[in-house]
Amino acid sequence: MLRAMSLMAIFVFALIRPVTAADAVNPQADFKAFRDYFTKKFPNVPLNDFVNGPYSMDAGLRKQWLEIDQFPPYDFAIDRGKQMFAKPFKNGKTYGDCFPNKGIGIRQNYPYFDEKSGQVITLELALNQCREANGEAPYSYVKDEMASLTAYMAFTSRGKPFDIKIPNDPRALAAYEKGEEYFYTRRGQLNFSCASCHVQSAGEHIRTEMLAPALGILAAMPIYRSEWNGMGTISRRFVTCNSQVRGVPLPPQDELYRDVEYYLSYMSNGLPIAGPGTRP
Amino acid sequence: MRLRLLFSMTGLIWLVAATAATAASTNADFKAALNAAEAAENDAGALKNQWTTTEETLTAAKKAAAAGDFDTAVDDARQAEALAKASIAQAREQEIAWRAAVIH
Incomplete structure (x- = not known):
């Protein structure tokens, strides 16, 4: 009886242990997996070019962008x-x-x-x-x-690589994890997460727009967006993303928005600042 | 005689049911429906997961009530409550489900 119980305990432990390991917060491992995912998905895009979003993966859009950049609207x-x-x-x-x-x-x-x-x-x-x-x-x-x-x-920072640090402080790690959770959590009546568009569907079209990859997505901020007919900040981008999936946005600079900016910026470490930028 | 009584009773029941089904909603009905919808929406707010459609439907319900159209107001309030409850269910499900989407 005792033997059976021991075997059962080992079996249950073996089932639980991998989940626990996978759930542990490990920014360095996340960073590697994140980068590998995008470089494998888009093998023809040079790493530093990811900061140019849709222009890095569509020749026609890139041509238009280069023309626009002769007289940048920003x-x-x-x-x-x-x-x-x-x-x-x-x-x-x-x-x-x-x-x-x-x-x-x-x-x-x-x-x-x-x-x-x-x-x-x-x-x-x-x-x-x-x-x-x-x-x-x-x-x-x-x-x-x-x-x-x-x-x-x-x-004044153009070309300088993102250098986001996560100090050895459990609160910093918690903020990073909250940002990661926000990024992957589905919300709004359309049931989309940030990742639904910018990870799983990066490079694909949603109506006439090409979805930018999450890797390097904040490097060109703030942006002049033709859709906005003006400039917008990272706060504006997060607020409109939430609204577009029919979710009530958080107040700009809400703690969760700052955490997701922390997470995404850390994922872009080493990529050059390209802001301000333009987007369709 | 028994048969006539049975027909009369059946007719009476049908009449009561039909009257109840077509009875116009009242302001009290609307207030009850609105309270339930707003309570659910507040719960969704506590989870930071309200939907714009819930807010729009609540607004439409109040507008209909202000115009005296309580049938529409009650329908809209009930719809808003259903939307709010769906957003709560989404938030609860995502508390765990988000991890499955993380790149590993």
Whole structure:
């Protein structure tokens, strides 16, 4: 009887153990699997070209993009952002005073996990924190001023590889995992997850649009989107993605949106910043 | 005599049933349906998984009620409740199911 019970226990343990191992949070293993998936799925796309989204996998779209880029529609946002960035607040300080290296060439390090506050800090959040710390009202997270400021900061980081760190802090690992969970969770009446489009269907068409691969998907942000007839931030992209699957979006810069940005940016480590960009 | 009584009773039952089936909904019916729908939608909100269609259907229900069309209002509120419950079921199912989609 005891022997039978022991055998049963070993059998149950053997069944459970692999699931536990698979469920353990392992960003390095996720990173490798993520990269392998996309490079195998699109063997003809050079690794660094993934940051160009649909233009990396459709010759016709790429040709149009190169034509558009002769006179980039995001240029106005860069110029405006540059002016805003240099203009002192009422107290005489500037955005540069809030950031390392005066805010130049640092986009690739965002988002980061702030061990002091225990949360993920995105560039958009850091910009508004900077404004509020200097007695200024925060900007809308989705477009206009925020898009201009992040466009300028991204421009000063062009070509620099994403360098997202996950510190040895269980809270950072938890934020990473929450971001991963959000990315793969189906939601909305259409029952889509972020991954439904940008992993399982990357490179395919949804109506007239080609779905961008998740690898490098945030590297060109913020973007001038023809569909929007203007600039939009990462916050805007997440909000519209949720709405498009008939899910009520979270507030911009909600903790979960920041966590999913953390997860996706970590997955793009080593890929060059290409923002600001254009998309159909 | 017994047969006549049976026919009369059957007719009476049919009349009561038909009246009940076609009875117009009241404001009280709408409020009860709305309360149930909003409670379910609040639960979906706690799971951060509300659907835009639920919100739109709730709005349509309130609009119909404001116009005095309680039949439509009750139908819409019940539809909204069903949508909210579906979004809750989706969230509960995805608490575990998301892991199956992760790239390994």
